[in-house]
Amino acid sequence: MTRLKWFLATGALMASACCIASTSAKAPPGPVALTVQLSRPSQQLFDVHEVMPVRPGPLTLYYPKWIPGDHAPDGPIDQMMGLEITAGGKRIAWHRDDVDMFTFHLTVPQGVDRIDVRFQFPASDRITPHLMGLAWNVAALYYAGYPTKAQIFQPTLVIPAGWRYASALVTAGHSGGTITFKPVPFNTLVDSPVIAGEYFREIDVTPAGSPVHRYLDLVGDGVAAVNIPDARIADYRRLVEQEQALFHSHHYDDYHFLLTLSDYTSKGGLEHHQSSDDRARSGAKMFADADHFMLDASLLPHEYTHSWNGKFMRPAQLWQPDFERAEQGWGLWVYEGLTVYLGDMLTVRSGLWSPDTWRQVVAYRAAALAHQTGSAWRPLIDTTVGAQLVYGSTERWSNWRRQTDFYREGQLLWLAVDMKIRTLSQDRRSIEDFAQKFFGRDDGSFVTRTYTFDDVVNALNAVQPYDWAGLLHDWLNGVGRQVPLLSGIEASGWRLVYSDQPNRYQNALENVGQGELEGKGVNEMYSVGMFLGNGGEVVDVLWHGPAFEAGLAPGMKLISVNGRQYGTRVLREEIIQAQKSGKPLLIKAQIDGAAKVHTVHYDGGLKYPHLVRAPGETDYLEKILAPKPPGDGR
Numbered sequence: 001m002t003r004l005k006w007f008l009a010t011g012a013l014m015a016s017a018c019c020i021a022s023t024s025a026k027a028p029p030g031p032v033a034l035t036v037q038l039s040r041p042s043q044q045l046f047d048v049h050e051v052m053p054v055r056p057g058p059l060t061l062y063y064p065k066w067i068p069g070d071h072a073p074d075g076p077i078d079q080m081m082g083l084e085i086t087a088g089g090k091r092i093a094w095h096r097d098d099v100d101m102f103t104f105h106l107t108v109p110q111g112v113d114r115i116d117v118r119f120q121f122p123a124s125d126r127i128t129p130h131l132m133g134l135a136w137n138v139a140a141l142y143y144a145g146y147p148t149k150a151q152i153f154q155p156t157l158v159i160p161a162g163w164r165y166a167s168a169l170v171t172a173g174h175s176g177g178t179i180t181f182k183p184v185p186f187n188t189l190v191d192s193p194v195i196a197g198e199y200f201r202e203i204d205v206t207p208a209g210s211p212v213h214r215y216l217d218l219v220g221d222g223v224a225a226v227n228i229p230d231a232r233i234a235d236y237r238r239l240v241e242q243e244q245a246l247f248h249s250h251h252y253d254d255y256h257f258l259l260t261l262s263d264y265t266s267k268g269g270l271e272h273h274q275s276s277d278d279r280a281r282s283g284a285k286m287f288a289d290a291d292h293f294m295l296d297a298s299l300l301p302h303e304y305t306h307s308w309n310g311k312f313m314r315p316a317q318l319w320q321p322d323f324e325r326a327e328q329g330w331g332l333w334v335y336e337g338l339t340v341y342l343g344d345m346l347t348v349r350s351g352l353w354s355p356d357t358w359r360q361v362v363a364y365r366a367a368a369l370a371h372q373t374g375s376a377w378r379p380l381i382d383t384t385v386g387a388q389l390v391y392g393s394t395e396r397w398s399n400w401r402r403q404t405d406f407y408r409e410g411q412l413l414w415l416a417v418d419m420k421i422r423t424l425s426q427d428r429r430s431i432e433d434f435a436q437k438f439f440g441r442d443d444g445s446f447v448t449r450t451y452t453f454d455d456v457v458n459a460l461n462a463v464q465p466y467d468w469a470g471l472l473h474d475w476l477n478g479v480g481r482q483v484p485l486l487s488g489i490e491a492s493g494w495r496l497v498y499s500d501q502p503n504r505y506q507n508a509l510e511n512v513g514q515g516e517l518e519g520k521g522v523n524e525m526y527s528v529g530m531f532l533g534n535g536g537e538v539v540d541v542l543w544h545g546p547a548f549e550a551g552l553a554p555g556m557k558l559i560s561v562n563g564r565q566y567g568t569r570v571l572r573e574e575i576i577q578a579q580k581s582g583k584p585l586l587i588k589a590q591i592d593g594a595a596k597v598h599t600v601h602y603d604g605g606l607k608y609p610h611l612v613r614a615p616g617e618t619d620y621l622e623k624i625l626a627p628k629p630p631g632d633g634r
């Protein structure tokens with residue numbers, strides 16, 4: 001019950017995210033008994049039943065709308081079905097709010113002190129015949145008018161008997177397929193997903209001597225998917241050691257990496273305080289070969305880093321007292337950007353990536369940003385403020401519109417900050433000093449603290465005096481060439497160059513990639529200025545690049561290049577040929593049933609990004625990416 005005590009007793013810590021609604025003074029009724037049942041996995045349905053204590057009179061219930069970590073009001077309310085509210089077997093009428101689709105109103109009759117709420121939620125993206133993942137926010141209504149940390153839920157999960165499971169929730173009882181967890185506040189419940197399945201492995205990756213346990217929990221659709229090599233297990237144990245050596249703290253009781261390795265579920269990760277909901281982009285093949293693993297290796301380090309940066313320390317306004325109030329994304333360049341920087345660094349320090357892989361990845365991203373024409377009109381800060389727009393926007397024209405650049409550009413920004421600290425302090429200090437000071441307080445606590453822009457500036461100044469406000473302001477609000485995108489790379493003793501030699505990360509993306517940001521496809525943005533799907537669909541063009549000027553646009557499909565039927569190999573052969581001949585490329589494309597030949601003037605040859613050493617300069621990347629001696633082993 002430690003976690004209950006923390007959440008209920010120390011809400012005052014969240015001072016800068018104050019102003020909880022006036023109703024917070026009144027205790028909510030409770031606890032709510034919530035049962036989620038997965039009766040027949042093949043039907044991919046969760047059955048929800050809540051017994052909610054109530055008082056007679058008007059009652060408003062919410063379905064979670066703003067899901068922490070999603071940075072968007074994307075609670076899947078459109079999927080919910082079968083909502084029925086009863087008291088003593090009698091139906092109570094409900095009606096949806098006319099304005100807010102996540103809000104339900106009803107009147108509790110006199111004499112009624114509890115209601116039954118039932119509905120179904122189809123989760124085809126999280127359930128297969130062999131496994132499931134449950135994020136509790138899809139399967140519960142909660143009381144309006146009270147902070148979620150004051151609403152106690154008593155969760156029960158019913159899964160097929162014989163399936164094994166993992167969660168940061170503490171089990172109170174387990175019989176057959178019925179698991180009863182200890183009661184938790186609603187915000188902790190939403191922060192504590194469960195994975196379960198027929199093919200399951202739990203591996204303790206706690207470093208020797210530590211009383212705080214970290215578990216790697218794997219679930220897949222077959223025994224092969226969860227077959228993780230011993231060398232990888234050792235890498236994940238080193239990840240825990242290196243994370244500890246970096247932050248000198250932890251913000252969980254125990255920690256669970258909940259890793260789903262399925263070809264049928266959704267992909268990606270969602271961070272939590274005491275666990276991460278990790279869904280391998282490579283599905284069942286994550287551990288199968290080097291290319292797949294390269295694309296997935298940074299997932300767990302990223303989500304684990306969020307336990308410190310994002311969950312424990314959170315930008316003010318990204319924390320809200322309930323899931324109804326709008327989050328504000330201004331701080332995502334810290335929340336996500338610094339997590340990419342530190343998470344990828346730890347991916348190398350743990351052995352999951354080599355330093356060369358890190359350089360391939362960063363070269364690829366730096367090149368994409370150096371060609372991100374949309375930065376001419378849209379400053380980085382607008383991608384954070386408008387995060388809820390950019391997460392969902394189409395890839396078409398994304399070069400000119402911009403994407404969720406606070407991730408990859410955030411990585412370059414924090415590399416620049418790290419290098420500035422190192423240079424100004426004559427190598428005596430680094431971003432690690434900031435990481436320890438900023439994220440290392442309240443060791444053992446997972447009560448969120450919030451911070452402002454000024455708090456970040458002050459914390460940086462405490463490590464190394466400098467005009468951090470000026471540097472950050474210029475970077476975040478600057479447009480086009482005002483932003484010194486490559487300054488961190490260059491200060492680290494490396495340069496971004498382009499050659500006709502393929503980039504290994506790009507190759508892996510083209511061969512097996514599945515991610516949405518850096519997805520499968522053919523990237524010729526730095527040559528003719530096009531990003532293509534594998535079937536020749538134009539996904540994006542470089543704004544005012546060679547292909548754009550020739551009239552090509554997203555949505556078209558390439559038919560031929562210089563009279564030869566389109567294929568990736570053909571396009572690249574013709575780009576090489578055009579460099580030799582100096583003649584334009586004749587690219588035939590069709591859209592909406594009409595075909596046309598476009599004359600593309602480009603003779604610069606193939607261009608792939610790489611980082612190369614600047615002769616005579618100190619190699620700081622070597623220092624940044626080198627593992628630290630294991631810390632105090634907590």
Ligand SMILES: [Zn+2]
Binds near residue numbers: 339
């Ligand atoms: Zn993240």
